[in-house]
Amino acid sequence: MSSAGTTFHDTMGAAPRGIDLPLYRGAFQVELKTHYTRFLTPPQISSASSQSFGYSQRYQLRTGLVPIRQVRHYMLNPMEHGVGYRVDSH
Numbered sequence: 330m331s332s333a334g335t336t337f338h339d340t341m342g343a344a345p346r347g348i349d350l351p352l353y354r355g356a357f358q359v360e361l362k363t364h365y366t367r368f369l370t371p372p373q374i375s376s377a378s379s380q381s382f383g384y385s386q387r388y389q390l391r392t393g394l395v396p397i398r399q400v401r402h403y404m405l406n407p408m409e410h411g412v413g414y415r416v417d418s419h
Contacts, residue, residue, distance in 0.1 A: 331363075337403065356394065360380060360384070362377050364403065365404075365406045367406065377418070400417070402418065
């Protein structure tokens, strides 16, 4: 992760490892992804979704509960998106 990505995660209150924002004792899991490109590609979305799904599976095995999960893709390229752009997926 770049220093800008690390700073962004820190500013958002993300955990240093694992699920970035485990809300409601992990029942709602938010994964943050930062991009400096013009577009999101299918491999970027798929990779983030796979990572999030892995966290979800581990939580389910540990607790017996199925968490709600969300991946938030932040497009941070000011030349393309001005102040930024967010795309949510799962």
